[in-house]
Amino acid sequence: MSVRISRQHWLALLDELESARRSRSLLTYRSVIERLGLPQPAMVTLTTALEYLAALDRREGRPLRSALVVSQSGTRIPREGFFDCALRLGALEGSPQVTDAVSWHAAEVTRVFEHRYPDHHQE
Structure with missing residues (x-):
């Protein structure tokens, strides 16, 4: 199954993430889906x-x-698929235990907060 996101939803996602980065806050998957009004399968x-x-x-x-999008469960970390993706991309090495995943995620979030991303409205 091929999944696509509209340009409007893509830009809105980038805006949500940039807003969260600037306010140094995290977003839940559910809140992003609701804010963007993503169609099913959202x-x-x-x-x-x-x-x-x-x-x-x-x-x-x-x-x-x-990394700024997390589960609304008490862990406040992304779902397992995020870590699988990070492993595939070489951003995360090895097969982290839960405590390692939590600390790696916290460090990555800090890096995101401190990084200045290009303005996607000018691309």
Whole structure:
């Protein structure tokens, strides 16, 4: 199954992530889906878009903005697929234990907060 995100939703996703970065806050998957009004299958569309963005960020040597989207469970870390994607992209090495994943994620979020990303409205 091929999943696509509209340009309007893509730009809105980048805006949400930039706003979260500037305010040094995290977003939940659910809140992003609701704010963007993603059509069904919304979670599949969002995770596909976040993985694509992670690949773009990794290719450009930037921290992974997709780290700002987390589960609303008590862990406040992304779902397992995020870590699988980070492993595939070479951003995360080995097979991290939960505590290692939590600390790696916290460090990546800090890096995202401190990084200045290009303005996607000028591309």
